Amino acid sequence: MTTDEAVGEGSRARRLGGHLVLGVLSLLCAFPVYWLYATSLRAPEDVYSLSVLPWPLSTASYAEAFATSDVLGMLLNTGVVAVLSALGQLLIALLAAYAFAAWRFPFRRLLYLLFVGTWLVPFQATMLPNYVLLSRLGLLETLAGVIIPTLCSALGVLLLREHLNGFPKELLDAARMDGRSSWSTLWTVVVPALRPALAALGILLAITAWNEYFWPAMVLQRSNAVVQLGLRSFLGTEGNDWGPLMAMAGLACLPVFVLYLVLQRHIVNAFVRSGLK
């Protein structure tokens, strides 16, 4: 009997084995997320229960989370921080990467290395100067204070420049011949072609900003303006309030899932294409 399999594809048993390993691994990855939602849906007295299925279902933890803190306000604030920070980084990275990739100017390589080199400077080295600067500018305890120091992303410049280097230069020349200025070429030719890369980078930056804990904790100190800080209020010296904590953490995860689902096609595209280059 013949099959359509490529030569040397191996036996059916080996393929089954491979799928089994992959299945177990994905279960391992998904389990903590499942446990988070399971715990958040248990009745308050069952929070420490080890049963796999949360039964009876209860929304009491969510009600308590909403009652004790301004969950929607925090989610909104975190959203603003994540979106503005990601968009700002994308814009600045796009302009810088375009300049580095498409223009010839003196000290181009040196400037690029310096730019990307800032990536190597650890956060711990810049957080105090940034903090002092924000304090002088009067931006402590504000969302602007959280966003502004994150706007310049060496990672973004690096990634976008690599993508732009693989971008056919003849397209840039063609746009110039067709009457576009450099600025207009960027928006009409380069950005549409870079859409997958921009989407992938955008989601990466937005999720990073969304999950950021330490920097907002420094800038916002006493207020619980973003959701990652809000989670603190359920952690206490007398014990943790697991039900509402898990409910809020579950809510904090939702936007990330949604973002991923919406942009997933672009992300997969971007990774596949960067592999083919």
Added chain:
Amino acid sequence: MTLVSRIQLRGLTRRFGAVTAVDDVWLDIADGEFLVLLGPSGCGKSTLLRMIAGLLPPTEGTLHLGDTDITHQPPQRRDLAMVFQSYALYPHLSVARNIGFPLRARKLPRAQIRAKVAAVAETLDLTALLDRKPRELSGGQRQRVALGRALVRDPGAFLMDEPLSNLDAKLRAGTRAEIAELHRRLGATMVYVTHDQVEAMTMATRIALLDQGRLEQLGTPAEVYDRPASVFAATFLGSPAMNVLDATVLTVDGTLSARAEDIDLPLGIDATMPDRPVRLGVRPEHLTIAPPGEPGIRAVVTGVENLGSEEVAQCRSGTARVAVRGTRPLGVRTGEALTLTARPEHLHLFDVGSGRRLTWQPGAVPAAV
């Protein structure tokens, strides 16, 4: 179209570090002309075209379009359209939007853009493809879209950078005819870069032959083929290339003759002059097989190539290779000894040192042109 489309290159030079890619090129491209920049790869022809386009600033020299000095004008302000070797179609735009792109850049009203795109698509037989993306097109279709994008602007002149080199042989022949036809219909100035001598010979009104950044010869295809200005020009055009042999011009019985150990060809000039070593050129199709005992080039056939309608006999004369081309069958066999002859008007003489063409001027010794 007005005289605005006349393009003048005045001493254009481009250096990249220590390398001179284009070296002091002077060209006056008349309105309505189809000028082909021809040369081997690396001869500077694309660099020259990019300087005309404004994509590359010249190191020295100036460029004029009509009466205007455009040396320092950015490409978007020059009234020139360019077709790229890779076609450079915008991958995210449909065919219609690719063709309309230059018009949108000029902020033309939408209705006008749509009408112009439709008209251009009609001439190039692209109407059925207007909604497709470039990746859904064949090579020939992409090439036509690239042409359409240039045509739609109604530019002062067209610049084309090896636009046919990515097409297969059959499509290339068809597109060659289409572009030549387009040139006749529009009467537009075209500057066309290629390394393909067939494209140059069939389409050009004039050929500018370039070698190592220098303008080697400028003339109509017939002039460049029939009276090559140098050994380089002689051997670049023609297939197989012109045979070039070392010989000496001698005076024999009051007439000039080219002689070497296996060569004895009368030049058909009644004169006397001191002996002079030369390089003797003769095209394969101008060589004929002489009856035994006649003067000519003595050679031995080393192989016969069948081209279908014609045959090429590869021969060896002393240490030199000589090709003979003629209607099939030539009637020669490998290993056969031949005497080859050519009419005096088909013999070309070149200077040994400079490689430049030598012409006979009565009353003087042969001098470089």
